[in-house]
Amino acid sequence: MHKSNGSNKSMINRQGDWRTRFEFRAMIVAFIFAPFLPFIISKPLATEIIVYGLFALGFNLLLGHTGIISFGHAAYLGVGAYSAAMIVFYGEVGVWLALLAATIGGLLVAIMIGILAIKRKGAYFAMISLAIGQMFFFLTLSPLTRWTGGEDGLKLPPLSIDFPLYVNLSNQLHLYFFILTIGCLATLAQWRILNSPFGHVLRAIRENEDRIRACGYNVSRVKFLSLIFSGLFSGLAGGLLVVYLGAASINLLFWMTSGVIVMKTVLGGTHTFFGPVIGAGVFLFLRSTISEYTDRWELWLGALFMVLILLFREGIWGSLLNLIEKRFYHSKL
Amino acid sequence: MLLETKSICKYFGGLKAVDDVDFRLEQGRLKSIIGPNGAGKTTFFNLVSGLYAPTHGSILFKDKDISNMSINDRSQLGITKTYQLTHIFPRLTVFENVRLAAQSRHTIFNFWRRAYSLSEVNDKALAVLEHLGLLKVQSRIAAELSHGEKKYLEIGIALATEPEVLLLDEPTAGMSPAETIEATHIISRLAKELSLNIILIEHDMSVVMEISDEIMVLHEGRKLAEGTPNEISANEIVQNVYLGKGASRDA
Numbered sequence: 001m002h003k004s005n006g007s008n009k010s011m012i013n014r015q016g017d018w019r020t021r022f023e024f025r026a027m028i029v030a031f032i033f034a035p036f037l038p039f040i041i042s043k044p045l046a047t048e049i050i051v052y053g054l055f056a057l058g059f060n061l062l063l064g065h066t067g068i069i070s071f072g073h074a075a076y077l078g079v080g081a082y083s084a085a086m087i088v089f090y091g092e093v094g095v096w097l098a099l100l101a102a103t104i105g106g107l108l109v110a111i112m113i114g115i116l117a118i119k120r121k122g123a124y125f126a127m128i129s130l131a132i133g134q135m136f137f138f139l140t141l142s143p144l145t146r147w148t149g150g151e152d153g154l155k156l157p158p159l160s161i162d163f164p165l166y167v168n169l170s171n172q173l174h175l176y177f178f179i180l181t182i183g184c185l186a187t188l189a190q191w192r193i194l195n196s197p198f199g200h201v202l203r204a205i206r207e208n209e210d211r212i213r214a215c216g217y218n219v220s221r222v223k224f225l226s227l228i229f230s231g232l233f234s235g236l237a238g239g240l241l242v243v244y245l246g247a248a249s250i251n252l253l254f255w256m257t258s259g260v261i262v263m264k265t266v267l268g269g270t271h272t273f274f275g276p277v278i279g280a281g282v283f284l285f286l287r288s289t290i291s292e293y294t295d296r297w298e299l300w301l302g303a304l305f306m307v308l309i310l311l312f313r314e315g316i317w318g319s320l321l322n323l324i325e326k327r328f329y330h331s332k333l
Numbered sequence: 334m335l336l337e338t339k340s341i342c343k344y345f346g347g348l349k350a351v352d353d354v355d356f357r358l359e360q361g362r363l364k365s366i367i368g369p370n371g372a373g374k375t376t377f378f379n380l381v382s383g384l385y386a387p388t389h390g391s392i393l394f395k396d397k398d399i400s401n402m403s404i405n406d407r408s409q410l411g412i413t414k415t416y417q418l419t420h421i422f423p424r425l426t427v428f429e430n431v432r433l434a435a436q437s438r439h440t441i442f443n444f445w446r447r448a449y450s451l452s453e454v455n456d457k458a459l460a461v462l463e464h465l466g467l468l469k470v471q472s473r474i475a476a477e478l479s480h481g482e483k484k485y486l487e488i489g490i491a492l493a494t495e496p497e498v499l500l501l502d503e504p505t506a507g508m509s510p511a512e513t514i515e516a517t518h519i520i521s522r523l524a525k526e527l528s529l530n531i532i533l534i535e536h537d538m539s540v541v542m543e544i545s546d547e548i549m550v551l552h553e554g555r556k557l558a559e560g561t562p563n564e565i566s567a568n569e570i571v572q573n574v575y576l577g578k579g580a581s582r583d584a
Contacts, residue, residue, distance in 0.1 A: 011428075012449060016447075192444065193444045195448060195449075196447065197436055197440075197451060200436070201433065208421065210420070213405050214413065214420075215413075216438070217441070218405050219405070225442075271424075
């Protein structure tokens with residue numbers, strides 16, 4: 001039965017509704033099994049899944065939770081990545097400072113896009129964010145070539161960490177565990193944010209923006225903050241990507257990156273918390289598997305994507321949650 | 334004076350939706366606005382609640398000019414409205430719908446706390462649900478409610494923001510006669526228990542006559558008459574324009 005809320009009228013569980021509690025448990029299970037992942041699939045693939053999972057979570061803060069469509073998320077990831085790479089390359093600082101720089105990079109992009117576009121809705125916001133994303137791509141590609149390395153990107157020397165304990169990031173397994181640790185902490189942080197009073201308002205904006213404004217909330221401010229958080233997580237993902245790749249590459253800023261993150265998130269399920277991670281995992285796994293057999297992996301992946309979306313209307317994780325909820329939860333009521 | 338409009342106007346291009354309306358609401362009163370379709374009732378509500386800015390004229394709340402205040406700031410001040418077409422959060426639970434409204438009176442810039450652990454907000458939401466008889470359905474998804482329940486939820490969202498002035502836009506629209514009677518009782522009970530000041534738009538004349546302290550009649554954007562229910566039903570101009578046809582149809 002539900003826990004008492006200090007009031008016998010309440011059927012509300014303080015931990016959240018059934019789905020929230022189920023997803024939290026699923027997330028813990030994922031954390032427990034994640035250390036075994038690099039022994040099942042290749043270590044680079046496992047690392048990539050964690051990094052892009054975090055990026056997708058940051059992206060879905062806007063798309064799934066606040067209901068804002070962003071087509072320029074490459075900017076957050078890419079600027080985060082270049083901030084990290086440049087501060088290591090020119091400042092010769094350590095990994096921690098690089099990750100901090102990446103997060104701040106994502107934050108600054110969010111502030112910029114927020115100021116310019118947060119009052120715009122739907123397609124207008126999407127187009128402005130796409131345009132700004134492309135602006136960062138071209139800036140990095142040519143006028144700033146002297147600092148960014150242009151088309152070649154920035155290649156970093158081997159990285160390691162001395163504090164709080166020594167980690168040799170050239171070792172693929174150590175690298176994986178380092179990125180997994182950061183990824184788990186960031187995921188937990190986002191979990192807390194989404195279940196806070198603030199996070200609940202995000203969902204209300206998605207459901208009915210006019211009504212929640214009429215309830216007395218300053219919707220623009222809440223949306224702006226949602227964008228800021230999305231930028232922080234996406235920027236951090238960009239920093240982790242640099243640590244993983246040992247380089248910042250111009251592809252990260254290309255609009256395709258913005259498009260692929262939409263695919264990953266939708267594939268996993270936007271109206272869920274953990275769906276984007278699942279989506280990123282399935283997408284990257286399929287891509288690496290298919291590309292072993294054929295050079296035309298994009299064709300097959302695209303076809304598979306369509307089949308999966310038709311099969312799982314709410315995304316893989318979203319549809320699974322619906323199914324489990326119907327079978328095991330509502331049958332008990 | 335609690336709430337007052339001074340020669341307020343709202344024009345949409347050439348259409349004078351609300352034209353030079355003076356309106357006064359005193360503390361502790363329930364005042365209804367009636368008038369044929371297109372008389373400007375809902376536009377008037379949108380002006381008071383802050384959805385529209387007036388073309389001319391001013392709105393005073395406790396003698397303070399609020400004409401240019403945003404809808405969210407007016408809600409924080411204590412003026413809120415319900416919507417003619419239900420305007421809820423469809424995929425959230427009934428409890429969460431009302432809890433969100435109650436939460437609007439607290440700071441939300443606390444990112445680490447669990448929303449459901451704000452006991453004060455929970456209790457407020459539950460109290461509102463109890464007032465409206467929605468406790469049984471609190472964990473249902475709002476979109477799954479019956480029409481009547483959605484109407485109550487609509488009122489619940491407004492009530493949970495603890496308004497001083499509540500604007501109800503056709504709360505009984507689409508309800509069966511039995512439901513309408515029940516809703517009427519609930520509204521007049523709420524007005525007394527929560528010492529609410531209510532402005533009501535309603536088509537059902539029996540409801541209006543039963544629960545109003547005062548009535549304002551709008552016609553083509555202008556104020557036609559104003560007075561107690563008895564004065565209004567005795568008013569000849571009103572009978573000609575509105576009540577004569579309306580009363581027989583609604584009866």
